[in-house]
Amino acid sequence: MSAVQSTPETREGWDGTETVSPSARARKRLSSPGASTAAIIIAVLWTLPTFGLFLSSFRPEEEIKNNGWWNWFTDPQLTLENYREVLFGSRTELSTYVINSVAITVPSVVIPVSLALLAAYAFAWMKFPFRDTLFVAVFALQIVPIQIALVPLLQIFVDVGLNGTFWPLWIAHSTFALPLAVYLLHNFMRDIPVELIEAARVDGAGHVKIFGTIMLPLIMPAIAAFCVFQFLWVWNDLLVALTFAGSTSDVAPLTARIAELVGTRGTEWHLLSAGAFVAMIIPVLVFLTLQRFFVRGLLAGSVKG
Amino acid sequence: MARSNARRSAVATGCVLGLSFFLASCGDDGGGDDSDNTDAAGDVDCSEFEQYTEEYGDLEGTEVTIYSTITPPEDEPHIESYVPFEECTGVDVVYEHSDEFEAQLQVRINGGNPPDIAYVPQPGLLETIVQDTGAPVPAPEGVEENVDEFFSEDWKEYGTIDGTFYAAPLGSNVKSFVWYSPTTFEANGYEVPETWDDLIALSDQIVDDGGVPWCQGIASGDATGWPATDFIEDILLRTAGPEVYDQWYQHEIPFNDPQVVDAVDQAGEILKNPDYVNGGFGDVSSIATTDVNQAGLPILEEQCYLHRAASFYAPNWPEDAEIAEDGDVYAFYLPAIEEEFGDPVLGAGEFTVAFDDRPEVQAFQEYVSSAEWANDKAELGGWVSANTGVELDNYQDPISRLSAELLQDDDAVFRFDASDLMPGDVGAGSFWTGMVDWITGAETEEVLTQIEETWPEE
Structure with a gap:
């Protein structure tokens, strides 16, 4: 250098x-x-x-x-x-809400990441008609603010009869996450040197093989990064949860409970600092588990020589 | 590649670890909620509930969903009070609450997913919902009969929109209170004032004794300013009377009418009097930055002596402070100013609005408008109803009893909190911010004119 x-x-x-x-x-x-x-x-x-x-x-x-x-x-x-x-002061134990939060968050991370990986691979390395137009269209969806989609989405969920379950939350969070996930992962996949892909093709690998054995390991840092951001976003979300899940203890996440810690007239606000630290534990753990994957070099050693 | 695979599986573990968490915990979560319902009131006498099954048929196995602004821990007595109804009729009452009630209720109505019954705390919101969405169902006959029997005309009127009766009152609170410390009063030889002149004389006496009589605070997050609107409304009700008050919130007279200006100036004689405020906190402008829940606490330290606040200020006192007529803290009625208007009482409350006419929903709505339920609920404490069928002895704490006495008093003239009746832009907007400007130094007329200009076009 x-x-x-x-x-x-x-x-x-x-x-x-x-x-x-x-x-x-x-x-x-x-x-x-x-x-x-x-x-x-x-x-x-x-x-x-x-x-x-x-x-x-x-x-x-x-x-x-x-x-x-x-x-x-x-x-x-x-x-x-x-x-x-x-932790124990309310009629419903806090652990119920923690479990709800986990139940909401994990699929809301796994679903969009899985779908976006497949879509991003197709956009990056497969040739099909209108590919670029479609890609721009997907990315343009980013511009749609969540807020204007809430009521129409709720109407759909109520019509289909999904209301009161976790499904509206999983679907909504996945929908809102997909455009950015596709765009981000696509860009990472494009950065993989074409020689690698060509070498694999020469060796007789098909798309599935290339995706599984070359793409996935190489863009692991990007996947980890997106997992963390999506996890934090869904974990800290209150708006989508309130709209689609309401506040019954069956489906309400931790944020809904924390928001209500202060009581009807705000007399219990001294609990907020403790509530904040309780809510923080799991995201911090997830962050610490995943952070070492995306600080490493993206392509360290992959095309040496 | 081995390292990459290890990395990949670790990421997968990170992502999926939680999933197994969730799957494992699903099993033991299932039955948690129902068990809470059975541990109370095992010896319920079901005979008084037969009227509901007679009127509405067999309700066994049905469900009624409630949506409310009353959040934990205050929701517990509510949920507990429904147990007899649930056990005797077989209806499952699902209680749901939200801090974002006002916004979420409208989202849910628009989304086609309204609750069966909502406890709406503002008649203004009820009117908006009825006129904009048409979703609420008029109250059934049984509810209307209960309300005619147990509530005053004023209360029924607040639940009536365009001539149709929709919503029965549920809980209530009284805002026309001044909190004080009976022990301090006794030690200093002060007496609870019976008239407005006495109140001012007492304030002057405290000033002469070297104290600061009043402490107030209007800071309340994004609702900062509301406590001052209550103060103004209380005074207007006393100087100009209930009729002018009604015209004012209905905008039949302008917001900055001279009578309103006079009332605000009279409130200013206390709130903006540097000799009178703000004990324990600082000068006049500190009212704007003092948290509403903290504002009365200097009374215990004898840094101030009088604090005008609603009956629901009670939970703010420390647990070791005794709330009683001869205890550490108590409240007296904010005295009338003009005798011709009687004893005005400013208050607020919730109303039960139904969004479905299934028999179990109507049965429940009738149940919570009855005197039987209100008596049961009163016994659980910390709650007041304007329901005249409640025995005063059933109220567990002195403040609830005092509030109920005022609400049931035939001479009292009850008026609902005007800012809850005005359009949201004013009642939950410019009126609040205007009060902050006023406290921090703006002139009365200037502020009221500014608020008047924000009143939405008809």
């Missing part, structure tokens, strides 16, 4: 013999004590509200309502009461 660089930066190296690439220079600058201090300050400022929320979630009701979390340092009082109230 550095050998072929001939940018002005390289010529202005520290001394005549050593050439420094821009990335190395940047690394050097960013690891200077001043930059490190700035980074630490930014990180602290960034984390502080979350930390405050976390501390708040353990403070007694009266303390939360009367003063800010920083008062904890002068008057340390901790309690698990908020968590107890959030």
Whole structure:
């Protein structure tokens, strides 16, 4: 890399013999004590509200309502009461809603990703009439806002008799996710070097074989990334859930419950910080499980030589 | 390739792990809901429910869905109060609630999926739904008979749209209260004021003693400003009378009518008087930023002495504060100003609107408009009805009893919260924001004129 660089930066190296690439220079600058201090300050400022929320979630009701979390340092009082109230305080156990959320989210991630993978492969590597027009049409669907589709979709679901089940949510979330999923995965698939595909064809592989043994492993980072985004989107969704699932404990997700923690007249708002952390656990776990797949290099070593 | 395969299977595990979670848990989730219904009231006397089966036929195995703004934990007494009806008639009452009720109800009606019965907290919303969608079903005869017998004309009128009676009142609350601390009052020799002049004299006395008499707060998220609208409505009802009040919310007189300006100015004598407010929080403008649920708490610290708020302020007091006539906190009726208008009471409540005329729906609607149900419900506490068939002794806490006394008082003139009766653009929009401007320094006439200009065209 550095050998072929001939940018002005390289010529202005520290001394005549050593050439420094821009990335190395940047690394050097960013690891200077001043930059490190700035980074630490930014990180602290960034984390502080979350930390405050976390501390708040353990403070007694009266303390939360009367003063800010920083008062904890002068008057340390901790309690698990908020968590107890959030987890076991209502007629319906919170676990019911957690299970509902999982039941809503998992198929709402698996369905669009599976469909989008197949569609993206076809758009990227198969030739058929009106391919580009169709692709633009699919991508254009992105522009349709969810909000204008809610009531017509609800009418359809009620007519078909799916209402009150998980199906409307799975279908709605999948529908809304597909355009972006197809577009994103298509672009990743297009980036796979054509030599690989041709080599596979020469070896006698058909579309199914190419898709299964070449495409899937290579675009795993993209799949993981999309899984995470779609998971977080569906997990945190309240609007679609309220419209299609309502708030009965049969199908309502965790967000619907968290939104109601404050009570009819907002008197229980001290529970919100604890509720937020309970709702956060599973997405954080999913994120940590999947994140190592999409930080790795996309095509590391696939076409060497 | 082996590494890639390992990666792939790990991703698949990540994606699918949850699925097995969900499949595994499906099994033990099934029967969870029904068991809750059977543990209460095993000794129900079913004879009083025979009238429903006689009138509406065998209802065994049917279901009625309820949609309401009353969310946990306040919904529990409601669900519990339906148990006798469920056990005796065999109807399964499914209670559903939402914080987004106003928006979601209209979405569900438009989507063809309305609940059987909705508890609508604003007559204005009821009117909109009836006129825009025509979805509500007029109340059956049994409901109307109950309402004629147990509720005042005023209440029935709020459930009537264009001459058709749709909705029976359910719960109610009273907003014309001033919270105070009986123990502090006794220690300082203050007396509960009986007239408006007494109230002002008491405020002055507290100022002379070096205290700040009032504490108020109108911050309430995206509904900031509403507590001040109640304050204004209470005063208008007292200075100009119920007839002007009715003309005002129906827009027969402009929003900025001189009588309204006078009322707002009179409210300003308290709310914008730097000597009177805002005990425990700061100056006048701190009213705009003080959370409505926190606003009365300085009373306990003796940082303020008077807090005008509704009966439903009660749950905000800490659990160890005793709410009683001789306890730590209690409330008195906000006194009348002009004697000719009697004792005006400002309040609000929910109405039961049916969207289906199946027999079980009508039977349930009749049941919750009856005195029997209201008495049972009152015994569960923390709830008030304008139903005159409720024995006052059945109310469990002093504030509920006090509220019910006012609602049942023949001399009291009840009026519904006007901002709930006005078009949403004003009653849940410019009136709220206008009050924030007013508290933070804008002139009365200027603010009222601005609100008047936002009133939708006929």
